[in-house]
Amino acid sequence: MVIVVSTIIKFIVFVLLFAMPLATLLTWMERRQSAYSQDRIGPTRAHIFTLFGKPIVLGGLLHPVADALKMFFKESFAPDSSDHALHRIAPLIGFVTALIVLALIPFGPDITIAGHVIPLQIVRLDSGLLLVFAFGSLGVYGAALAGWASNNRFALMGGIRASAQAISYEIALGLTAVGVLMTFGATELSEIVAAQDGLILGFLPRWGIVVQPFAAMLFFVAAMAETKRAPFDLPEGESEIIGYFLEYSSMGFGLFMLGEFIEIVVLSGLFATLFLGGWQLPWILGESSISLGAIAIELPSWAMGVVGMLIFGAKVFLLCALQIQLRWSLPRFRYDQLMHLGWKILLPCALVNIFVTGVLLWIDPSLNLLAWFGLGLMVFFVMVVIAGPRRTALAEH
Amino acid sequence: MAIRVREKVDYSLYERSYLPEVVRGLGISLRHFFGNLFGSKKTRLLQTVRYPDEKRIYPERFRGQHRLLPREDGSSRCVACYMCATACPAYCIHIVAEESPDDEIEKYPAAFEIDMLRCIYCGFCVEACPEDAIRMDTGLHTPAFLNRQDAVLGRVDLLGLLGRSGTEPAYGAQNYREDKPRGS
Numbered sequence: 133m134v135i136v137v138s139t140i141i142k143f144i145v146f147v148l149l150f151a152m153p154l155a156t157l158l159t160w161m162e163r164r165q166s167a168y169s170q171d172r173i174g175p176t177r178a179h180i181f182t183l184f185g186k187p188i189v190l191g192g193l194l195h196p197v198a199d200a201l202k203m204f205f206k207e208s209f210a211p212d213s214s215d216h217a218l219h220r221i222a223p224l225i226g227f228v229t230a231l232i233v234l235a236l237i238p239f240g241p242d243i244t245i246a247g248h249v250i251p252l253q254i255v256r257l258d259s260g261l262l263l264v265f266a267f268g269s270l271g272v273y274g275a276a277l278a279g280w281a282s283n284n285r286f287a288l289m290g291g292i293r294a295s296a297q298a299i300s301y302e303i304a305l306g307l308t309a310v311g312v313l314m315t316f317g318a319t320e321l322s323e324i325v326a327a328q329d330g331l332i333l334g335f336l337p338r339w340g341i342v343v344q345p346f347a348a349m350l351f352f353v354a355a356m357a358e359t360k361r362a363p364f365d366l367p368e369g370e371s372e373i374i375g376y377f378l379e380y381s382s383m384g385f386g387l388f389m390l391g392e393f394i395e396i397v398v399l400s401g402l403f404a405t406l407f408l409g410g411w412q413l414p415w416i417l418g419e420s421s422i423s424l425g426a427i428a429i430e431l432p433s434w435a436m437g438v439v440g441m442l443i444f445g446a447k448v449f450l451l452c453a454l455q456i457q458l459r460w461s462l463p464r465f466r467y468d469q470l471m472h473l474g475w476k477i478l479l480p481c482a483l484v485n486i487f488v489t490g491v492l493l494w495i496d497p498s499l500n501l502l503a504w505f506g507l508g509l510m511v512f513f514v515m516v517v518i519a520g521p522r523r524t525a526l527a528e529h
Numbered sequence: 530m531a532i533r534v535r536e537k538v539d540y541s542l543y544e545r546s547y548l549p550e551v552v553r554g555l556g557i558s559l560r561h562f563f564g565n566l567f568g569s570k571k572t573r574l575l576q577t578v579r580y581p582d583e584k585r586i587y588p589e590r591f592r593g594q595h596r597l598l599p600r601e602d603g604s605s606r607c608v609a610c611y612m613c614a615t616a617c618p619a620y621c622i623h624i625v626a627e628e629s630p631d632d633e634i635e636k637y638p639a640a641f642e643i644d645m646l647r648c649i650y651c652g653f654c655v656e657a658c659p660e661d662a663i664r665m666d667t668g669l670h671t672p673a674f675l676n677r678q679d680a681v682l683g684r685v686d687l688l689g690l691l692g693r694s695g696t697e698p699a700y701g702a703q704n705y706r707e708d709k710p711r712g713s
Binding site: 165168169170171172173176349457458460461462513516517520521 | 541552557565
């Protein structure tokens with residue numbers, strides 16, 4: 133009974149009150165953030181009422197509401213020649229598989245309420261990360277089936293591109309995760325978070341990004357390719373093949389779009405869990421207290437849960453913002469470049485990462501050597517970026 | 530047609546490794562983002578004018594709605610010479626000339642009509658006018674019309690408009706034809 137009730141409450145809190153609203157918010161954030169990056173102001177005109185002669189626009193926050201209403205009231209159109217059942221199901225597959233992954237991500241520490249220990253994670257399965265990848269691969273059926281069932285050549289092209297891309301990058305994605313699994317010795321996500329507790333080398337957080345920076349970078353790239361967004365948005369392309377959702381209107385298209393944003397949230401949550409210590413914050417967040425310098429505040433179990441959720445939420449939000457910024461900074465790849473990157477660069481790099489991780493772990497199982505190596509790698513990268521040669525001929529403005 | 534092969538840019542290994550360049554690109558777009566988000570009005574790079582709420586001030590020589598300039602007695606300065614109608618590439622000016630009762634002036638326009646639907650706002654009529662009788666300095670857009678007849682503005686309509694500053698109907702404006710007062 134407790135499990136059922138607590139699971140439902142966790143579902144409401146994490147999925148209905150965090151992930152879904154965040155995904156909706158991201159549609160607005162994407163438009164405003166891209167606008168500000170390009171010296172525009174973005175959408176700021178939707179309003180419902182006027183106060184003191186001024187329309188209340190809330191910085192354009194009402195645009196997602198207006199968009200959703202528009203989607204709902206449009207005609208849901210399907211071509212006569214399409215496969216109606218598949219055409220209907222396809223958006224759901226993409227959307228639901230993205231949502232299911234959320235069930236496996238821990239979004240806070242275990243809390244104790246009235247003697248019951250409740251993990252802040254909807255499902256705790258030992259297969260954890262493996263299941264995440266399983267559903268990640270299922271997600272591509274959404275795009276592939278949408279392209280197939282539409283009975284439209286352009287949509288089919290988009291679907292084929294989406295499946296080829298997803299398959300290519302899943303290999304790299306899985307292999308980079310192997311490095312993390314080797315380092316932390318667990319596939320269950322909350323165990324991975326627990327393994328990132330505390331400090332390493334005395335001053336660095338024991339996060340995945342410190343001991344596995346190369347894997348973190350590869351994982352981020354591959355996962356961005358999995359979400360089918362720029363610079364990897366080959367399955368869609370307004371100017372050429374339009375996309376696998378070409379024959380969708382109304383909320384069918386809306387689900388594809390929202391699913392894409394849900395995937396961003398999922399990817400951010402996964403990245404935060406694997407590489408940024410999940411809900412943990414070293415130096416400040418202790419076992420059952422918050423300490424800032426000399427001040428330490430003891431917190432009850434539920435409050436620790438809230439703090440953990442806030443920290444996790446903040447990490448996810450920042451990662452989402454980073455992905456959006458990347459999207460609006462980088463030009464997209466050509467399809468052959470995409471395949472080149474996936475098979476000839478990411479895959480060998482992931483294998484090298486596994487090898488190096490294995491050797492370093494074999495020499496020193498305490499992760500210290502890995503941390504030194506990761507630190508060195510990061511310092512090297514920062515040096516390269518700062519001291520790298522510049523082309524002065526291309527002016528910035 | 531000869532095929533032109535664009536010169537290939539030789540990217541260095543540093544650039545081809547892509548990642549440092551990604552970081553630098555992110556830096557540029559983030560600089561714009563935060564500059565626009567937190568910058569003061571002066572340092573912001575935003576170019577947007579929120580049109581119906583704020584309107585951009587048109588440049589000094591903006592060509593808007595035409596007007597006819599009056600003499601001191603209120604009659605039009607136009608002498609119905611047809612120079613503007615001839616210069617007009619859109620054939621939107623229609624003039625009916627009649628003999629002027631004033632001895633000094635040969636003709637006056639009994640009708641002077643501009644079809645605002647045909648006008649392309651090139652300003653040739655203003656250039657052609659030897660009397661400085663027509664100008665496009667009202668700073669106004671063409672109003673909206675409900676039918677085509679309304680879009681033909683006549684002499685009275687055009688004489689009623691003022692210059693952009695809203696003041697002078699340009700009495701005694703310095704004009705190469707008017708270096709000495711009339712009738713002297």
